[in-house]
Amino acid sequence: MSGYILGAILDKESPLNVVDALLLALIGIAIVFLVLIALMLIVSLVGKIFDGSAKLQEEHPEWGEKISSFKAKLMFWKKPQPSDEQPPQLAKGTCGELTLINCEERDAAMIMAIVADSLNTPLNELRFKSIKRVED
Template sequence: MGLLKLAAEGTTQMPLGEALSISGNGMVVVLIVLVVLAVLVLLISKMVRAAQGKAAEESVDSAAAIGDVPAVPAAPAAASAPAAVPLPENQSAGTLELYDCTEKEAAVIMAIVSNESGVPLNRLEFKSIKAIEK
């Protein structure tokens, strides 16, 4: 029995098998559309990345041809810092427990770690600093 036949007869009841078949087909159609949309998003993002990379290379090449900057390959995106919301400059990331060291010594250690790692001090999270006697 089809839906049109049921509608023409004026009945509101549908056999269970047909109802399950129609709802199953609807779910399959929705899933197929979602997969197609996911593939489209992936393809478009790859095309945009390729276009941006090509534009960046062209700008570096044209600037090098003019003599503004030396021609160096662009750094890969994976090497850059992860995109995250930075903390305000005056906000720290937690509390610090000091064991056998002064606040001044801890500040020097934290500044050295920040400088050597290249990570801003407000992005680092120190749990504790303990002086080790040799």
């Protein structure tokens, strides 16, 4: 049967008959649904993983800290790369040693001003060690 169908379909000269078209249509729509349902399941799964991970971090902030400390340990053992060897960027005009990581001076100044204002504490009484931009 399948040989007959395939033979008829692959015959480029003769018209396609309705029975073959019907069978092909059934198989075709089934494949479209299967592929898109598979994608739907994968998308849902990926979404659940991301949502779950965000929820876990909210529920157990201490896990986040553990992961950060683990990452820090890994960084300690990592072989220094040329980019790692560059000295940390120091903010100009400060007496302390504020390290800016992926953060513009202008943004850092704004953050420090906002923190000082919300704590109602003069800026010179606060000590900032580092400001790091957290990627999404």
